[in-house]
Amino acid sequence: MxxxxxxxxxxxxxxxxxxxxxxxxxxxxxxxxxxxxxxxxxxxxxxxxxxxxxxxxxxxxxxxxxxxxxxxxxxxxxxxxxxxxxxxxxxxxxxxxxxxxxxxxxxxxxxxxxxxxxxxxxxxxxxxxxxxxxxxxxxxxxxxxxxxxxxxxxxxxxxxxxxxxxxxxxxxxxxxxxxxxxxxxxxxxxxxxxxxxxxxxxxxxxxxxxxxxxxxxxxxxxxxxxxxxxxxxxxxxxxxxxxxxxxxxxxxxxxCDGGAADDGYTLTYRGSVPQAPEVWTLDRDWRFRTGQPVAVSSHIERILRASRFARHFAFDAGGGDPHEDVLAASDPNPFATAVACQSASCC
Missing domain, CATH: 3.40.50.150 (Vaccinia Virus protein VP39)
Known part of the structure; x- marks a missing residue:
């Protein structure tokens, strides 16, 4: 092969x-x-x-x-x-x-x-x-x-x-x-x-x-x-x-293997990633606007706190209402997300 x-x-x-x-x-x-x-x-x-x-x-x-x-x-x-x-x-x-x-x-x-x-x-x-x-x-x-x-x-x-x-x-x-x-x-x-x-x-x-x-x-x-x-x-x-x-x-x-729900956490994006001064995207479901607190599950909180992106966020100590991880709740099938190219020049 x-x-x-x-x-x-x-x-x-x-x-x-x-x-x-x-x-x-x-x-x-x-x-x-x-x-x-x-x-x-x-x-x-x-x-x-x-x-x-x-x-x-x-x-x-x-x-x-x-x-x-x-x-x-x-x-x-x-x-x-x-x-x-x-x-x-x-x-x-x-x-x-x-x-x-x-x-x-x-x-x-x-x-x-x-x-x-x-x-x-x-x-x-x-x-x-x-x-x-x-x-x-x-x-x-x-x-x-x-x-x-x-x-x-x-x-x-x-x-x-x-x-x-x-x-x-x-x-x-x-x-x-x-x-x-x-x-x-x-x-x-x-x-x-x-x-x-x-x-x-x-x-x-x-x-x-x-x-x-x-x-x-x-x-x-x-x-x-x-x-x-x-x-x-x-x-x-x-x-x-x-x-x-x-x-x-x-x-x-x-x-961080996922989970339907966990203790609530709140993250606030500082807007400090040079390529994303207004909105930073983690994935298709999670987009963080500068200065806007976002409720997340501990799964997302742990990923961002451990990653190179940690310095770009303010982290709440947790303990609020449970917040469901969007990926755990939605379909991770990429075929459900794929959108057809509208141009033959997509390559």
Whole structure:
């Protein structure tokens, strides 16, 4: 399976335009502040981008970041700019052809950003065996991944490894492809279906279970979109399954596996996240307006208090009325959230 993925992304695909579906492309609306940063990335790196979401959360200055399945490095170099010269970004990938592209542009980006030295490095290896790559346990504040987990034959190992590498309160923020059902194992033998991020896509409910088994907090869904499969041959092979890309965030916080209701807490957002002076978004259900107290469950309170966002909130001591966790009460199914693209240029 690993060899099949290496051939597809190292030889079959030479640029984003070679894809036969819109599964491995960025369907998220790029915030205006990030557009000029993406324009700074070397064209060869950008042309070999195969992501399905935007993995650039808020409040990154000075963070230690790990990108799982970094490919040619587009997200690494974007994050390099966002963490600043004092931050660090490490990219892991198993495809030498992709890493070769990423490596030869390190000096270009350091100079473009005005850094005295490059703050990125790349490691060749498999994301199922992160512990064997010499990466520090609890050594990263944030781990990202963009349309890669579906390509792994051992997704539980990837999630478990990511959990071990995150510092307490750290976050796994990633976009990936999910199916609305479990797929026949035989589909994984088709190099196109697998390489196009379809045959290896998790049934969304199985992902929720795997994330919790690895120790993460209950997954927070940010956004989802349905995937268009315009190639008739590909569509026929996977029918009647439907697919969507979704962006989730998971936190390494003890005692945060969800719950229907808990003691009431009140949080007030200070408006101090530079990218969100008026409203800060945790997920699809929780948006905090500057200066406006918000009643939350202890699940949300623990996540934010333990995370890098803690300094951006004022925390009530709790003890008020019980407040239900919205995610625990609503459907975490990304297919219930996905909204169809209104433009053929969503990729």
């Amino acid at each position: 690993h060899d099949q993925v290496q051939r597809y992304y190292g030889e079959t695909l030479t640029r984003s335009a070679d894809l036969r579906t819109d599964a491995c492309c960025d369907g998220a609306a790029v915030p205006a502040a990030l557009k000029p940063l993406l324009a700074e990335i070397h064209p060869e790196v950008s042309e070999r981008y195969f992501g399905c979401g935007l993995v650039a959360p808020d409040a990154l200055e000075g963070l230690r970041v790990l990108d799982l399945g970094c490919g040619a490095g587009r997200d690494v170099y974007l994050l390099s700019r966002l963490v600043g010269e004092q931050g660090e970004v490490v990219g892991v990938d198993m495809t030498p052809a992709q890493l070769a592209v990423a490596e030869r542009h390190r000096a270009y980006h350091a100079e473009r950003y005005g850094y005295g030295r490059s703050n990125v490095r790349f490691v060749e290896g498999r994301i199922e065996a992160l512990g064997a790559l010499g990466l520090p346990a609890a050594g990263f504040d944030l781990i990202v991944s963009n349309c890669v987990l579906n390509l792994s034959p051992d997704k539980a190992a990837v999630l478990a490894g990511a959990y071990e590498l995150l510092a307490p309160g750290g976050e796994l923020y990633f976009a990936d492809v999910y199916g609305d059902r479990r797929l026949p194992a035989a589909l994984a033998e088709d190099p196109v279906l697998y390489g196009e991020c379809l045959a290896g896509a998790l049934y969304w409910a199985d992902f929720l279970a795997l994330a919790r088994a690895a120790g993460f907090s209950a997954p927070r869904l940010l956004e989802a979109r349905p995937l268009a499969i315009e190639d008739v041959q590909v569509a026929d092979k996977v029918a009647p399954a439907r697919f969507c890309s979704a962006t989730y965030r998971l936190f390494k916080v003890d005692g």
